[in-house]
Amino acid sequence: MEEEPQELKRLREKARGRLPFQHQGRTVYEWEQGLDEVSVYIQPPPGVTKHHFDIKIQPHHLTVGVRDNPPYLDADLGGVIETDSSFWMIEDGELHIHMSKVKKGETWVSAFKGQGEVDPFTQQELQKKLMLERFQEEHPGFDFSQASFSGMAPDARTFMGGVKYQ
Template sequence: MAHFDERSGIVPCKTKWGSWWQTIEEVFIEVDPGVGTELSGKEIKCTIKPKSIALSIQGNVVFEGELFEHIHADEAIWTLEDKRYVRICLSKAHDTAAHCWPSLLVGQYQVDPMTFDEMQKKLTLQRFQFEVC
């Protein structure tokens, strides 16, 4: 049986806090604070700017830094699902397959070369599918 990531076509980059992945137009971040953790929206602080992001859960910094490329901060959203998962969706300012991010933040959460190659292939295929439709 195929894993969900394979069926949905995403190529995730695993991190200590969860994972992130991208499409031509967006970057998705999924944070899993750990088994048994139940959160409320009040315990989450997410600051999203055109070139930076910061996420704290229960007063602990999960990540913060300069995004690899600019985003449309006014289109970004974050959600709390099942009182556990924090999901963030960022809209890329440059939405072409040529803008495949090799890392989420500058110098942090870099994709290994094999995964980056898979990400690039996925974005190229996605761009081709958009052009055909």
């Protein structure tokens, strides 16, 4: 069996973990998604604590800033979220914003509209990840950790009658 090229391995790993959004060579935030959530990670400036943040989580929009300053991030989301079950916290010195998707199983191509849309290959890898999460949720007694797809992964949201809401 032929070994996978290094660039392809790197792209697959990228799709399984956090996806960075960079501007002018600097990481602005990282993000990742699961079947029913999207998480954004921001490294706060030194000395900034939870009491300094001004964060507004809305169904279509997120604003993150430090009080009495212009927002650091003020953008429309890549999808729609449930505000009641979305929250933010500081964890291990990092700002973590957890947002619950309204459309469970939907594959977001970016955390924020117009900011770092993933390439088609990474989008397909994300879709595979979400599909495996869906299989695991629907069949908790089985281990899908070594499963793979040959060809294109189906849409986790609509495949075989659609995703089940719990």
